[in-house]
Amino acid sequence: MKILSIILISVTLYADIKQDMLNLYQNKKHEEVCNIGFNNFENYRNDEEYVSLYAFGCLNADYIDRLSVPTTTLKLSKESRSNAAYFSIILMQKKLLYHALLDNYDVSSLNLPTTDYVLSKVFDLYTKIKKDERKEFYIFEDESDKQLKYKLYILKDGKIDKMVIEEFYNSINIKKHIYW
Secondary structure, three states, X not given: OHHHHHHHHHXXXXXXXHHHHHHHHHOOOHHHHHHHHHHHHHHHOOOHHHHHHHHHHHHHOOOXXXXXXXXXXXXXXXXXXXXXXXXXXXXXXXXXXXXXXXXXXXXXXXXXXXXXXXXXXXXXXXXXXXXXXXXXXXXXXXXXXXXXXXXXXXXXXXXXXXXXXXXXXXXXXXXXXXXX
């Protein structure tokens, strides 16, 4: 009887965590979803719905570096593999763009898949500029919405330089993404 009680409590707790994460995600509390997923990952690493929800929470919270662990575990279903590929593309583009901005690495010859995520859009736009056109900052116009622009630059910080993408709609700053 004791074992059955423990199993029931565990199943209820698990269902509650997953449902809480889904509710938070639907309410656009992505940072909380990411943190809950991160803190409970070891207990649910084999539940690919949980792992995907955790990873999408991290992606939408701009915690791109947290995508590496869930990406490696998403492999059992077609949807999970698709999610893993999506997260991998964005993580790779972040690392390559950061490398290009800080170390003058030439990404113009790369032909990577793309996504609808802002970092991916900016990466694609950056690959189209000539290597000798290095600037302190770059302004890109969204290819599908001329009112949407992106400003890309490096923010010098004492410990680690950060890559910043600011989104502007009709010249109004609507979002700022900071990556390192």
